Amino acid sequence: MTPDTATHQTSPVPYGTPDTPRIAVRGEAHLEVDPEIARITITVTARGKDRRETLADLTRRNTLALDLVKTHGDAVEHLETSALTITPELGRHGRGERVRTHHGLVHITAELNDFTALGELTTALADLDLTRVDGPWWTLRPNSPSHRTARQEAVREAVQRAREYAEALDTTLTALVELADTGTEDTHPRVPQSTRALSRAAYGAAPTEDEPAPLDLEPQRQHVRAQVDARFTMAPPRL
Template sequence: MTTPQPSPHPTPEAPQVAVRGEARLDVDPEIARIAVTVSARGTDRAATLSDLTRRNTLALDLVKSYGDAVEKLETGAFSITPEPGRHGRGERIRAYQGRVHLTVELTDFTALGELTTRLADLELTRVDGPWWALRPDSPSYAEARRTAVGEAVQRARAYAEALGTSLAALLELSDTGLVPPPAAGGGLRMAFAADASDTPPPLELEPQLQTVTAEVTARFTMAPPAL
């Protein structure tokens, strides 16, 4: 025997209710990203490149020394740019400017402040960040979806009870929006003098809460109310 399926069109025998469910969760971040820019400048191209290579190696070795606290380390753009002379004719080069950009992603926020300070203390090295975030597969997203669906069911049930009836079947459930939190942070920019005699104390960085929102729409049939 085939079970009759509810009609997608409302009828007096199967009235429908359409509702929206929303969720907004404030959760702790799971990762923090910092951007590291290593620089070198000099009048000789080979010497500038050598200085850049040495400083980049120091920065990489320092990051790697933090082991499992670092989830991801990536090298981005590299550049060595000649700077032409300000006066005179021809192609006279005044200096060379070299840069390497690194991106570091950490999960241990206790180590974050110390690593950030130590990186900024390296010669001609700049640090930007941190940017707080959730992982793409964070359980917080699933929790937001469940909360939004639960609110939709609760809201539809409240409407049905107001009519003295109850929900009968779910016709449609649509995910109208799961909004990940925007990248937060980036207010920090650090660089210390190359001749600093003492390493500055570690920064105390407070993780910034991440807001995850979800929204669904749902349609239910109801048992006919006695109006």
């Protein structure tokens, strides 16, 4: 017997045999849970003929928006400025590069875990001049317990399904051969299909002396799915 022959005979068979039949199943789980965080984006704008005055105005509006967000304390999990731009606009007529006006933009991203505070903050921000609010984007944290729960339920379903097949053959499972995770999925994208945009300046609404009532935002339920592929061996059935 050659070494190659010995290796071939002792290597495990990648499929079932009459003495050790295998069964392959897929386990799936689908959970519908409440979101854990909500994300909004805030766009603060300023416009003026003088570059420094435009920048100063943008700085003031940006500080006002940031301070307003920070008043909600622990409800705000994350706050960052993602972009800042100051763009000169050239005149359409005349010779030379004459600047007609300057446009300033600051993009802010905030994540909140308190959805009551979210409604209050969104309303207050939208009431600011030259400020736009987009969102909310509802989502789960990457380490959310819902992902683990979905994976565990998928495994339990795979075992139950394999047992049912074995029972149909009047036999029992003997061992787990392989368990493959095909992925845990949050089916709601981070970017909503239709973005809710609020801006007093954008809609041309006149300012009011009374503070607007907070928006009643209904959280969007999150769908978490998990799948596993499992292979078992079972006692030889009597067919």
